[in-house]
Amino acid sequence: MRQARGSVGGVAVRDINIKAIEYFESVARLGSVTASAQELGVTPSAVSQQVRQLETQFGVRLFRRERRRLILTQDGEILFQTASQAFGALRNARSAITRQRDLRNLIMRVSPSFGVRWLGPRIGTFLAENPEWNIRVDATQDFTAFETETVDFDLRYGLGGWPGLSVTRIMNDLVMPMCSPGYLARLRALSDDPIRQLRHANLIDSVKTIFRWDLWLALNRVELPDLVYPMAFDRSSMSLELARQGMGIALDSVNLCLPDIREGRLVPMSTAFPVVDFPAYWLTCPQRHMTRRIVARFTDWILAEAGLHETEARRVLAGLGCSFRQPPVEPG
Known part of the structure; x- marks a missing residue:
C-alpha cells in the first residue's frame, strides 16, 4: 500500500499530537514524570x-x-532525538525573532512639554518613513541612567556638557516674555513704558526653564520692587496656555509655541527686549548607542527638522520686529 504524502510511519503529520510530543520530550529529558509535570505546570x-x-x-x-x-x-530514543532537535530549533527561532523584534525598538526620553508641543506634531513623519520600527517616547523631566535603564537616547533641555556621553546640539532655545494680544492691550492702556507694564503684570513662572524671571530681569537690567509669582508651573505647556488665555505674561520658549505666535494668539510683550538665544536642546546617549542605525537615522531626521524650525522661528520673530541676543554668561 502506498504511503500517504505527508505521513510518517503511516501517521499523517497533521495528526501528530504536538502537545503529547512536548510532554514526552520533557519526560525523556528529565527522566521523571513528576519532574516533567513540575516543569510543564x-x-x-x-x-x-x-x-x-x-x-x-x-x-x-x-x-x-x-x-x-x-x-x-x-x-523512544529515536523519537526523543528528533523531538529534541525540533524543539531546540523552535526555541532558537523564537529567540532570534525576539532579538530581532527588540532590535527594532527605538526608545527615547524627552521632557513633557517638548515632547507634546514640538516633537509630537512632527514625529509622525519619522514613523511614516520607518514603519518597521517600534517607537516609544518616555516623557519625563528625569534624565536616563544609561547603565541601568534600557533607553537609546535622551532629548535633553539644558546647557550641555554632560561628561561621558555623546552630546549633539539639536537647536537653540529662543526665550522671550509672551502674552495674549488682549492682555497686552490692557497693559498698554496703563502705560507705554514696557518696564512699567511689567510692574503691573502677572508674571507666570515656568519653574523648570533655564531663564526664569530673575535671570531675565537681571540680563535686561530691569528692577521690580516686589518680584512675586501669582502663578507658577513645572510644565511650560501650562504656563503658555495660561498666557494664551490672557492670565499674565509667560517667560518661556518660542520653540514650544511658534504656531501660537505665527497665528497671533501669543505676542511678544515688548520688542524692546531682545529674544534670548542660546543652545539648549540636545540629543545625548552613550557613544556606543550612536552606532545603531536607527539612532543615527533619527539624529539626522531631528537635526533636519530642528533646522527648518529654527529658520522659521527666526523669520517669524524678525517679522514682528524682534532682535536676538546671546546671554553674556551661562545662566545658573
Missing part, C-alpha cells in the same frame, strides 16, 4: 496520559521502567 497524571496517547498513536512503547526509573526504548 500540570499534574503527573496529565503527563502520563499524553505519553500513553503518543505510544498508542505510534504503536510502540517509548519507555520501560527499571527500578523506579524511566528508560527510553530504542523507538
